[in-house]
Amino acid sequence: MTQQVEEATRRTPLNRDRVLSAAVVLADEAGIESLSMRRLAQELGVVPMALYKHVANKEELLDGMVGVIVGEIDPPVSGADWRNAVRLRILSARRSLLRHPWVRQVLESRTNRTPAVLGYVDSFIGMFLAGGFSVDLTHHVMHALGSRMWGFTQELFDDSANAASAPVTAETQAAMFQEMATRYPNILEVAMAAKHDDGSVVGQGCDDQFEFEFALDLLLDGFGRFHDQGWTSKRAKLAK
Amino acid sequence: MTQQVEEATRRTPLNRDRVLSAAVVLADEAGIESLSMRRLAQELGVVPMALYKHVANKEELLDGMVGVIVGEIDPPVSGADWRNAVRLRILSARRSLLRHPWVRQVLESRTNRTPAVLGYVDSFIGMFLAGGFSVDLTHHVMHALGSRMWGFTQELFDDSANAASAPVTAETQAAMFQEMATRYPNILEVAMAAKHDDGSVVGQGCDDQFEFEFALDLLLDGFGRFHDQGWTSKRAKLAK
């Protein structure tokens, strides 16, 4: 009798997609470090071991989550030259990854050879080949792109965690400044030049999107030059 | 009486450096994933909590370990032009990091603002400034370098774990090949072209060092071009 009400509360018997979606939401909202099997189960109103009926283990869960995000990336635009196709695709990937910052860490931390990732890489290679790149050059170009293919760069000094930290007093600020000035004068100089209006000393105040596109275009320009001049690795190796 | 012998066995009362060195050795030999405070303590013939007298916590241990490796990187060569100075330094860093593969993961997984890392970055910036680069261009150039400053690239498909895995039968090999051919034809094509003599299907058979230098030189060439033509970010932004 009372049974019926409880059953209605938690219907839809939980499947792989619901598990993955919930995991993505949890990682988005609480951070990847808060994503544990136990926490995820709790979020789904279920006992931890129930998840293992839908994913083999945590590794596979992470793989699946990456797959979900990779699925959000726009497919290659058709009818564009290779440069624009690649560029737009990467910027689309970047938009997806910026919405889900945890993906970066997951992609970096483990070898990822899931169908979703392989599919993305494959279509990526396809854009170069379709653009007339030789298989040889395409290979090296893919290595040169590296993780930039996903739309992210290694951030040396990620200041994104600053919001939560305690407000620094003027004295500490001054002391840090002094410390930097004597120990790391070059970093300081660059950081000072980069800061626009906010008063932060190191990092930020610089336009990440601009930095990314700067490096990306630099690479793409290089690729194009090599392509135009019929570069081959054999010739390059002989020239050394 | 027997006391004396035991005490002689484990002399030298353990200090920060010994802890860090042991941690580095352990990570080198057993992999970073096997490095736990308990395991490390055991290796040092000490109880786990003893370590906390020398490092605040595991994070600081990892920071210290990175510091040890960064300390192994050659200082900038003097009297070279910026390009050679940067190139040689990066290749030196690469040699160090290849000896200690775990550093890559540690550097990637966390924001690293230790003195050792800051010092490295600072001296790195210094090489560009000394080469006549504007502060502005240096800033963007550092972003473009990203983790390549450390001598590593994001490896999409790291096959280094293959040695330990079970030998695949001819049938499985063939099945995998078939799978690849239909699902990821472009990856397959590139992989086939890259393989030299070994029979592996995906990855390896390609010269990682060559790939790295290919990308590095491409970037350095771009940097040089920008430098020569007096590039500034302001002008670049206006041009868009």
Add this chain to the structure above:
DNA sequence: CCCGATAAGTGTACTCCGTACACCTGTCGG
């Protein structure tokens, strides 16, 4: 109409992790 197979969810328990905290011990300067 029941029945057994299969899928989904549960409960308990194990091992391993980082580390807080109270304690002991050996050394050394006053």
Add this chain to the structure above:
DNA sequence: CCGACAGGTGTACGGAGTACACTTATCGGG
């Protein structure tokens, strides 16, 4: 000689991933 202090110990806690044995719900066929 003594007391402070640095270095090492022992115990314990909470949290992680997950193995394994179990109940329960569903449903097609005799």
